[in-house]
């Protein structure tokens with residue numbers, strides 16, 4: 001390999017990419033560039049340094065290479081000189097970029113195995129439309145209702161939990177529920193325990209709240225109670241964020257024999273368990289166990305449930321349930337964030353979940369999710385046997401492990417180039433990932449596309465493997 005030529009190739013490639021992209025976009029990683037140009041990491045690093053000196057790219061240690069601000073961007077008289085903001089704002093918060101990537105719209109022609117919500121075909125659009133129309137016709141629909149939310153909706157969220165309507169507060173979606181809870185119950189510098197891996201939006205919210213995130217090992221039966229106890233003892237944490245049902249991204253459900261052990265560990269630590277019950281209506285096989293909140297006598301569980309996942313992302317209605325001073329703090333924190341949530345949207349949510357159409361939708365959803373999950377599993381068995389764990393019995397995603405020599409981010413990039421959108425595993429881990437993974441969202445595409453999706457993914461995995469072998 002002629003390293004001089006390789007350096008020049010890397011410089012040209014990055015310069016082209018930087019010119020085409022907007023300021024602040026992330027450029028290919030050192031790993032991608034070494035693979036793509038058969039160059040050593042030292043050569044790639046030297047090429048990046050040369051472009052940093054020219055002001056074309058910006059290297060952010062530990063994060064990657066980004067398109068640098070162009071001189072004209074700062075000094076465009078029509079737009080003002082915004083360069084002072086760079087100094088005023090300081091370092092960017094980590095995790096926000098991954099959250100943006102999670103919501104990215106797949107390009108035309110690509111098959112989506114990503115996204116995190118039901119694809120439009122699975123959303124109860126007609127029932128939602130009818131519910132919103134009924135809500136809008138109600139007298140006083142647009143008036144200000146109670147700040148904590150409409151009483152009947154709070155009662156609906158509270159039923160089966162052993163909570164009262166007064167323990168609930170309505171908020172605009174699950175992400176808002178997580179952010180508010182973390183900010184209301186912890187102060188910057190406090191520790192948050194999380195299952196590993198876990199929802200990257202919870203990790204981002206925790207970091208934005210200034211919390212120290214400590215991962216606790218989990219397996220196919222959910223979080224490991226022995227490790228949870230050890231983590232409480234070592235850190236003195238007072239908060240544990242947990243998804244006991246069909247966890248995102250792994251699909252794991254907390255095993256029946258672990259439930260009381262987990263609650264005991266939380267109780268003994270004098271801690272709160274934040275139960276994110278995002279998948280309550282997404283069980284595919286069997287019957288979902290009740291929420292942990294239903295067996296919590298002394299107010300340790302703070303319960304979160306959102307309607308965006310089983311209905312549609314635009315139905316931004318969720319609830320937080322908590323008792324005692326924690327409940328009072330959460331209701332006060334919600335006021336600070338939003339005052340209150342749109343009345344017509346709350347009423348539409350109530351109309352939807354109490355209509356006969358809701359049960360019909362949930363039954364149809366169960367059948368559809370099963371067909372999609374099984375089609376994806378069958379296609380993987382046929383073409384690319386990545387899935388070796390237990391089959392998730394609910395949720396929207398399949399979590400698969402890659403060959404240890406592969407880079408999950410490079411595979412996801414190659415997959416996009418081959419026309420299938422998947423999400424790399426790395427951002428779901430609060431610490432070093434034990435192995436490269438991908439999250440494949442079966443809810444995002446119809447069963448008849450799964451075979452083609454997996455064949456495209458297979459070509460991407462092979463391309464990534466051969467570029468690594470060429471190094």
Ligand SMILES: Cc1ncc(COP(=O)(O)O)c(C=O)c1O
Pocket residue numbers: 116172173174175176199201243248276278306307308309313318
């Ligand atoms: C586990 C989990 N909790 C909460 C959310 C937030 O959902 P939303 O704010 O759309 O209700 C998500 C979205 O992906 C999620 O996966």
